[in-house]
Amino acid sequence: xxxARLDALVVRLPxxxxxxSGFWPMIGASTLVFPREGxxxxxxxxxxENEARPxxxxxxxxxxxxxxxxxxxxLESARRFLSGLAGKNGWKRIGYEGSFQMVAPSWHSGESxxxxxxxxxxxxxxFSGSELIDATELIQxxxxxxTGYEADKLRIASEISCIxxxxxxxxxxxxxxxxxxxxxxxxxxxxxxxxxxxAQRVRGYAQVATGPEESSIAYRMNEISTTRKLRNGDAAMLxxxxxxxxxxxxxxxxxVAGQPSDEQTKVFATLCAAQRASIDAIRPGxxxxxxxxxxxxxxxxxxxxxxxxxxxxxxxGFAYHEPSPKLAPGxxxxxxxxxxxxxxxxxxxxxxxxxxxxxDVLVTKSGAEVLxxxxxxxx
Amino acid sequence: xxxARLDALVVRLPxxxxxxSGFWPMIGASTLVFPREGxxxxxxxxxxENEARPxxxxxxxxxxxxxxxxxxxxLESARRFLSGLAGKNGWKRIGYEGSFQMVAPSWHSGESxxxxxxxxxxxxxxFSGSELIDATELIQxxxxxxTGYEADKLRIASEISCIxxxxxxxxxxxxxxxxxxxxxxxxxxxxxxxxxxxAQRVRGYAQVATGPEESSIAYRMNEISTTRKLRNGDAAMLxxxxxxxxxxxxxxxxxVAGQPSDEQTKVFATLCAAQRASIDAIRPGxxxxxxxxxxxxxxxxxxxxxxxxxxxxxxxGFAYHEPSPKLAPGxxxxxxxxxxxxxxxxxxxxxxxxxxxxxDVLVTKSGAEVLxxxxxxxx
Numbered sequence: 007x008x009x010a011r012l013d014a015l016v017v018r019l020p021x022x023x024x025x026x027s028g029f030w031p032m033i034g035a036s037t038l039v040f041p042r043e044g045x046x047x048x049x050x051x052x053x054x055e056n057e058a059r060p061x062x063x064x065x066x067x068x069x070x071x072x073x074x075x076x077x078x079x080x081l082e083s084a085r086r087f088l089s090g091l092a093g094k095n096g097w098k099r100i101g102y103e104g105s106f107q108m109v110a111p112s113w114h115s116g117e118s119x120x121x122x123x124x125x126x127x128x129x130x131x132x133f134s135g136s137e138l139i140d141a142t143e144l145i146q147x148x149x150x151x152x153t154g155y156e157a158d159k160l161r162i163a164s165e166i167s168c169i170x171x172x173x174x175x176x177x178x179x180x181x182x183x184x185x186x187x188x189x190x191x192x193x194x195x196x197x198x199x200x201x202x203x204x205a206q207r208v209r210g211y212a213q214v215a216t217g218p219e220e221s222s223i224a225y226r227m228n229e230i231s232t233t234r235k236l237r238n239g240d241a242a243m244l245x246x247x248x249x250x251x252x253x254x255x256x257x258x259x260x261x262v263a264g265q266p267s268d269e270q271t272k273v274f275a276t277l278c279a280a281q282r283a284s285i286d287a288i289r290p291g292x293x294x295x296x297x298x299x300x301x302x303x304x305x306x307x308x309x310x311x312x313x314x315x316x317x318x319x320x321x322x323g324f325a326y327h328e329p330s331p332k333l334a335p336g337x338x339x340x341x342x343x344x345x346x347x348x349x350x351x352x353x354x355x356x357x358x359x360x361x362x363x364x365x366d367v368l369v370t371k372s373g374a375e376v377l378x379x380x381x382x383x384x385x
Numbered sequence: 386x387x388x389a390r391l392d393a394l395v396v397r398l399p400x401x402x403x404x405x406s407g408f409w410p411m412i413g414a415s416t417l418v419f420p421r422e423g424x425x426x427x428x429x430x431x432x433x434e435n436e437a438r439p440x441x442x443x444x445x446x447x448x449x450x451x452x453x454x455x456x457x458x459x460l461e462s463a464r465r466f467l468s469g470l471a472g473k474n475g476w477k478r479i480g481y482e483g484s485f486q487m488v489a490p491s492w493h494s495g496e497s498x499x500x501x502x503x504x505x506x507x508x509x510x511x512f513s514g515s516e517l518i519d520a521t522e523l524i525q526x527x528x529x530x531x532t533g534y535e536a537d538k539l540r541i542a543s544e545i546s547c548i549x550x551x552x553x554x555x556x557x558x559x560x561x562x563x564x565x566x567x568x569x570x571x572x573x574x575x576x577x578x579x580x581x582x583x584a585q586r587v588r589g590y591a592q593v594a595t596g597p598e599e600s601s602i603a604y605r606m607n608e609i610s611t612t613r614k615l616r617n618g619d620a621a622m623l624x625x626x627x628x629x630x631x632x633x634x635x636x637x638x639x640x641v642a643g644q645p646s647d648e649q650t651k652v653f654a655t656l657c658a659a660q661r662a663s664i665d666a667i668r669p670g671x672x673x674x675x676x677x678x679x680x681x682x683x684x685x686x687x688x689x690x691x692x693x694x695x696x697x698x699x700x701x702g703f704a705y706h707e708p709s710p711k712l713a714p715g716x717x718x719x720x721x722x723x724x725x726x727x728x729x730x731x732x733x734x735x736x737x738x739x740x741x742x743x744x745d746v747l748v749t750k751s752g753a754e755v756l757x758x759x760x761x762x763x764x
Contacts, residue, residue: 334454
């Protein structure tokens, strides 16, 4: 904030409220003002007081009526809260969330309240004497390097993801469908994840591609799972996002139903070696391109270079995918201690199918820590 | 569009792309241009071609590279697509999604791509000779009244919700937790809902409040389910959102673990009578206030008026909650044939707990149709 000469940040996305206050809202109706100097303040729907009080670090809470008869319009409530703060402070430059295009859901992911032009008008009205600055990149940078507290929370999310990986590994079999695997993995994560090391709000987002046609395009941003039943020799790929109290894990594991072919076995061994090479390359000071190339070279040398059409990894933590660091050809992102990145090489072609393995890796002082270690085997 | 004198609409939110094209994107990376005259055009990530082709009505598809190595920046891809269209047409006024604050997720709800200032800049660049108009209210109005095709899709979503209600009704018992109920209901909806009457992408969002403390505040916008185990006489409330291929259902059912008290039995009977009274009041031409009052009067006369702190219902269909019609004290929204509204009276107090029942009701030519009829009983 010093570098950007901002006097305060105002945020509403649950992921950014968590970053700056310790409280993970259920919907984007909490407004946090985080000043460069002095104490933060946050307006929270009154009926979430019991959840908010134990988790808020230092922000002064203002409870307001939301979603009940007689409550003022929520944007009017936000305006009043912000006007009160503006009147007491001489802030000149205020940062806001102007460009968060990809947003994370709260625990209840059936709907999200996101920033639009309407809240911008509220900010302009409440902070009428101030300059509003799109602080998206500043906030993303703040999110990129994890504190020790955040790393502990991220370890819990990754450990919970292993509950889903374990169920998947045991359940893949001839006759089982992708949809059945998704439903079972998500149920297992919720029922065993909530309560694990104190986690209170946990949800899994599973996608399972089965067979050659589905798995060979399973590098898509989001996969669509189907009722197609696994046949002997079919690849099954689990792509799994897990959120635990606002902190994310992102894992992938593979199985083959029945008997893997020699080619599938070779592809899988190549992938595991490529992933190992990229993880071994991770330490402070290396670039995203160097980490990508370490693994990509292994795949290329095995003859599968053209079948790896995506990046090796991306940042994550406060969301399923974050823009940096990026492990990709040409990436000049430099790794620093505390950054978290996925490492997820893939090989996709017919008729063997698509294969990928994925870990979340924390950059340590001198190397890398794989969060939530879990075995890799094909069947 | 005629009334607003718009020459074209440009939309990216999956819910609005579905409304205007028949295709429900997996992430907000599809850009649809819907002109007042002529054929619509849509840019879609190439790797979703197999899902998009069968569902698109009339829009001309443009497939573009997204999320793979070598693909241009996605906003640059959008700019090129839109510039090409702008060059061929003399559009003067173009509507866009400026103020959709509450957004629905796609089937994979772990992340959503939402409109921000960045896409606004893309629109301004591509349509540099045109005026950009925030068309949020126009689009919301278009969504409010459902076509016959949409009503059929909404019936399927409501019928699938009954799969979850059925599991819940049978599973509530002493010793079972809210989290276990949520996990089981969501798994059941996904595994039995996908494939039901051709539904391809289905997800349930369940919340279960158990016992007096949790259920007596279960009118919150989003509820938080816990590992607390049901005791004899505890209320259990299931709030359930279901999306099936982009169309939503919103249901609530109650059970009591073990033996309901006389007061709980009376509260539940009052609620069912109140809901019946509101549903009976629904027909074209009545206001939201009249429908609300029909049920609220029943609750008030039973002595529980102060314990019903929220509105009777809200629009829905392309999202879990939509702003209109609103069934609430003072609401001047006038019901029309084809509108869909929830009807969800509630009574919340200690120590009996919170109670609510909820149906989705379609306004017909002369009355009301409850979608996905399902029994109501307490234990």
